[in-house]
Amino acid sequence: MNENIQVLMSTYNGEKYLRNQIDSILSQENVNVSILVRDDGSEDGTLKILEDYESKGQIKLIKGQNCGFIRSFLELIDSSDKSDFYAYADQDDVWMSDKLISGIERLKKEDTSKPLLYCTSLQRVNEDLKPLSVQSYPKLKLSIYSQLVRERLAGCTFVLNKNLRDMLYGSSKLDLEYSHDSWTVLTCWATGGKVVFDNSPHILFRRYGTNTSVDGGGLKKRIKHELRYFGKCRNQRFKAVKKLLDFRADKIEGDNKVILKSIRDYKTSTRATFRLAFNTKLDCGIKMSNFITRIVILFRCF
Numbered sequence: 001m002n003e004n005i006q007v008l009m010s011t012y013n014g015e016k017y018l019r020n021q022i023d024s025i026l027s028q029e030n031v032n033v034s035i036l037v038r039d040d041g042s043e044d045g046t047l048k049i050l051e052d053y054e055s056k057g058q059i060k061l062i063k064g065q066n067c068g069f070i071r072s073f074l075e076l077i078d079s080s081d082k083s084d085f086y087a088y089a090d091q092d093d094v095w096m097s098d099k100l101i102s103g104i105e106r107l108k109k110e111d112t113s114k115p116l117l118y119c120t121s122l123q124r125v126n127e128d129l130k131p132l133s134v135q136s137y138p139k140l141k142l143s144i145y146s147q148l149v150r151e152r153l154a155g156c157t158f159v160l161n162k163n164l165r166d167m168l169y170g171s172s173k174l175d176l177e178y179s180h181d182s183w184t185v186l187t188c189w190a191t192g193g194k195v196v197f198d199n200s201p202h203i204l205f206r207r208y209g210t211n212t213s214v215d216g217g218g219l220k221k222r223i224k225h226e227l228r229y230f231g232k233c234r235n236q237r238f239k240a241v242k243k244l245l246d247f248r249a250d251k252i253e254g255d256n257k258v259i260l261k262s263i264r265d266y267k268t269s270t271r272a273t274f275r276l277a278f279n280t281k282l283d284c285g286i287k288m289s290n291f292i293t294r295i296v297i298l299f300r301c302f
Helices: 018-026 046-055 069-079 099-107 144-149 162-168 180-190 219-232 236-247 254-264 270-277 287-298
Strands: 003-011 031-039 060-063 085-089 116-120 122-125 131-135 159-161 194-198 203-206
Touching: 003 018, 003 069, 003 099, 018 031, 018 046, 031 046, 031 069, 031 099, 046 060, 060 069, 069 162, 069 180, 085 099, 085 162, 085 180, 099 116, 099 159, 099 194, 116 162, 116 180, 144 180, 144 254, 144 287, 159 162, 162 180, 180 194, 180 236, 180 254, 236 254, 254 270, 270 287
Parallel strands: 003 031, 003 085, 031 060, 116 194, 122 203
Antiparallel strands: 085 159, 116 159, 122 131
């Protein structure tokens, strides 16, 4: 018997590739798939395309005001229907036909009473879907500590179980600056869940123009990339942790609560700042990210 899965997609001015993506979702094998789309105030032909699919009963459509992709995805979570599993979708990729069933079968091997999240590597392609490279996240570490150092996993690959969706429900009211996919991973770990990773890509991940990946780049390029990343994310993790501790206080226990509280309180004293900065568990598998994270903490910009 096929499992039920609801795909959550946020759109904004995505008319160029939208039909390719929706058709690839509707063509998923061995699952009962439904699609919930929230349009974030598109000004091109996106709504017309979505209304066409809606008129055929192929999607459920929410026409929203422009609020940005973070809030849009969080509203999708809060508007989602009852299902066994859920997945996030960007508007411009193409999914391989086994994408969803691969995630479901992997999650069913775990303790399904806990929040569970499945994610994969990415097959990068150009605008014409010609292969570029596979983004496989070398030296990837899966833990709450790794997630707090660097958000490496792509939301467009996620499949989550109902328990994780329930942990996320209500997030649209939190006024988050933290991305929806990073919030999903952090919530999963914090509430005692598990994240599993599949090295095989099941998605064609479109790249526009020149590939800006720093994979294999020199030291100078890596440093510039890392500094730009942490500058963009200034204080985001600190704010997200504070909100999560309030949001799911009754579900966070043990070592997860210890590390999150140490982040919440790290600005209260010099000792607390240094204790967090030199916590050896904060390790994402990228030495430069680990180093810069410690600098960011010492400057109290985490």
